[in-house]
Amino acid sequence: MGDAIPPLTPKKEINLLRGWPHFSLLPVEKIKKASQKALADEKTVIPGLCYGPDPGFQPLRESIQRWTGRFFGDEGKMRDGEKIGDRICITGGASQNLACVLQVFSDPIYTNVWMVAPCYFLACRIFEDSGVVIGAVPEGDEGVDLEYLRKKLETEDAKPATRLKSQKPWSKIYRHIIYCVPTFSNPSGKTMSLTCRQSLIQLARKHDALIITDDVYDSLLWSTTPSTSNPTKAVLPRLIDVDRTLEPTPGKDSFGNAMSNGSFSKIAGPGVRTGWAEASPKFIYGLSQCGSSRSGGAPSQLTATMINELLVSGDLENHIQNTLIPAYKRRCEFMVDAITKYLSPLGVSVGETSFSSTSSSSDGVFGGYFIWIDLPSDINAEVVSLKARQQENLIVAPGKLFEVYGDESVTFPNSIRLCFSFEEEKDLAEGVERLGNAIKAVRESGAGNKGLGGEVDLALFR
Numbered sequence: 001m002g003d004a005i006p007p008l009t010p011k012k013e014i015n016l017l018r019g020w021p022h023f024s025l026l027p028v029e030k031i032k033k034a035s036q037k038a039l040a041d042e043k044t045v046i047p048g049l050c051y052g053p054d055p056g057f058q059p060l061r062e063s064i065q066r067w068t069g070r071f072f073g074d075e076g077k078m079r080d081g082e083k084i085g086d087r088i089c090i091t092g093g094a095s096q097n098l099a100c101v102l103q104v105f106s107d108p109i110y111t112n113v114w115m116v117a118p119c120y121f122l123a124c125r126i127f128e129d130s131g132v133v134i135g136a137v138p139e140g141d142e143g144v145d146l147e148y149l150r151k152k153l154e155t156e157d158a159k160p161a162t163r164l165k166s167q168k169p170w171s172k173i174y175r176h177i178i179y180c181v182p183t184f185s186n187p188s189g190k191t192m193s194l195t196c197r198q199s200l201i202q203l204a205r206k207h208d209a210l211i212i213t214d215d216v217y218d219s220l221l222w223s224t225t226p227s228t229s230n231p232t233k234a235v236l237p238r239l240i241d242v243d244r245t246l247e248p249t250p251g252k253d254s255f256g257n258a259m260s261n262g263s264f265s266k267i268a269g270p271g272v273r274t275g276w277a278e279a280s281p282k283f284i285y286g287l288s289q290c291g292s293s294r295s296g297g298a299p300s301q302l303t304a305t306m307i308n309e310l311l312v313s314g315d316l317e318n319h320i321q322n323t324l325i326p327a328y329k330r331r332c333e334f335m336v337d338a339i340t341k342y343l344s345p346l347g348v349s350v351g352e353t354s355f356s357s358t359s360s361s362s363d364g365v366f367g368g369y370f371i372w373i374d375l376p377s378d379i380n381a382e383v384v385s386l387k388a389r390q391q392e393n394l395i396v397a398p399g400k401l402f403e404v405y406g407d408e409s410v411t412f413p414n415s416i417r418l419c420f421s422f423e424e425e426k427d428l429a430e431g432v433e434r435l436g437n438a439i440k441a442v443r444e445s446g447a448g449n450k451g452l453g454g455e456v457d458l459a460l461f462r
């Protein structure tokens, strides 16, 4: 990593790269109340301070399954012999759990990983650490280019494959892993259509693939149709919901072909480092047998007791509905307006900022943290990002950051991701205006279409 490039301007820094909640959106008082309650009660503080069960703090497993059941609309639909909480395992957040899933369900020489691109770039290192080979699959219009993926899977399946790891009774080694963020994607903001979700499950079943979805933005959604109230439930099923219900439904003893990675980072605070995995009970049991969970239980045990209080009291849902959603909706609208005002006249186009779940409905929704923009094809996004940093003290993330590491077949030389969750609300429009200045400066200098070459150095954009 090189040193961060210093800005050459006295302007105050504006950071539209950082995917954090603004500090004012952290539920400090609610977390204080929940933690005091958890710590004051012997029934929670003693288990909270001890080694816990492999799949995590049982009351939180149950609370999460009830909550996701309400939100995704499958409340109470349990199979014979299934108990509430069986489909949930407590994790140390989506990133930590991705590493555990790979430890249990992948083999470095047998399993191929396919990342939908543009991708959540920080997941690349987690895949690299596990030794698997990663390939890129374009997102396309529907959320994943299924034909492209199908060809890749068929080509790999035709090759002989051997394994390094021995089979464990609680796990299964999948031939392929497909990783995506199907709802309000980081970075593209795109939502995968229902038909694409269904076809993707069918493809995964056919090719022995596990689909890992980071479903970390699903509950942060709002209406984009004026005078329509914000939805209180998800507008689309997750891939795991499709996998559970699409005929022929998997048998009771199936590991299934999808796992949902949930996280409290975006709705309670990233520092809680707590999340959950949701999948078939058999998959969840296997995941809980990951070596690091067998040694002392699931991560985040004490925090799990506090998060459970937040859920049981209704405070978390209240925070999402009454604080986060109105704030993110407003912030997103400010940014879209600013893009229309300052960037559209420069030829910049905007990615998805409204999604309609049925073709017959004009009602739209949007959510998450990010807006994806495309500069004109003669303007390179890395060059603009550097110009923005030096001339405008503005930090933005160029599309190259979201290319799949090691597979340069799917590229984004003219794209930029803008985040509306972190900066001061009043600075969002100014940030976009400054980006417009940087684009104009690059265009005037004639340096527009040259990339910087090589790997993107994150330090340049901090």
Ligand SMILES: Cc1ncc(COP(=O)(O)O)c(C=O)c1O
Binding pocket: 019, 092, 093, 094, 095, 096, 120, 181, 186, 214, 216, 262, 263, 264, 265, 270, 274, 275
């Ligand atoms: C798609 C996606 N997955 C995972 C994470 C990180 O989640 P966690 O903090 O639970 O590890 C983020 C955070 O930006 C994200 O956008």
